[in-house]
Amino acid sequence: MRESALLVSKTLTVVAGVLKPGITTISLDKLIGEYIQDHHAVPSFLNYNGYPYNSCISANDVVVHGFPNKKELREGDIVSVDIGVILNGWHGDHAYTFAIGDPGKEVMQLIKVTKESLYKGIEKAIAGNRIGDISFAIQDHTERKYGYGKKEVYTEDDGWTVRTRDGKPSVHFEHDVCVRKNVADILSDYTPIEAAEKANVNLFSEYEVVA
Secondary structure: OHHHHHHHHHHHHHHHHHOOOOOEHHHHHHHHHHHHHHOOOEEOOOOHHHOOOOEEEEEOOEEEOOOOOOOEOOOOOEEEEEEEEEEOOEEEEEEEEEEEOOOOHHHHHHHHHHHHHHHHHHHOOEOOOOHHHHHHHHHHHHHHOOOOOOOOEEEOOOOOOEEEOOOOOOOOOOOOEEOEOOOOEEOOOOHHHHHHHHHOOOEEOHHHOOO
16 A cells, blocks of 8 residues: 555656646646556546546645646646555555645645644544544644634535635645554655655745745
8 A cells, every 4th residue: 555655646746846837737637647557557536436537636715526627727826636546456545735836825824734734633543542533633733723614615516526615725635644553654755745846946835934
C-alpha cells in the first residue's frame, strides 16, 4: 500500500509542476491518467460507481468530487486534486490543494490551517483511540482556534460535485495512514509535492502566509 500511496504522491508532484493560469482541469486529468498507466497502475476513480474521470479536481467552492472540465484555471483560483491508484492490487488515495497565483491572505491562511489540521488528526490515529479523537482534533484546531465552523454544502445534479452552500472556498488535504500503537505511519509523502509547488512560480504555498 505504501508503494501505491507514493505513486499518488509522485502523480501529484507532476501536477504541481505544470499548474498555471490558463490550464484546464480536463487536461490535468488526462495527464494524471497517462502518468498512472505509464507506471503500471490503474486510476482507481475511473468508472468507480460510474465516475467518469481519472481524478477529482475541485476548484474554489467545490468541496470534493469535482469533475475535470474545459474551463481554464485563473490567477487566484485554488484547486484540490484528489487521486487514487491501484498498483499491484493495493490502493493509494490522497489529495492536495494548490493556489494558482495569490488567492489572498485569508485563503492562504485557510490552506495553511487545513493542512495543519490534517496532521493534528493523524497524531490521534493510533491504536486504542476512536474516530472521534481524530475528528475532535481536526475540529478543535479549525473551529475553536480559527472560526471555520460552517458545514452547509450541497451536491449538484451530476450526483458527485459537492459545493459550499455560501460559495466560499474549500480546501482539501488527505494522507494515506497506517494506524499503529504509538504513532501513525504516514504512507504517502508531501515532500516532493511541496518542493515542486515551491519551484513553480505560478503557485503560492502556505509558507508564504504572512502572520
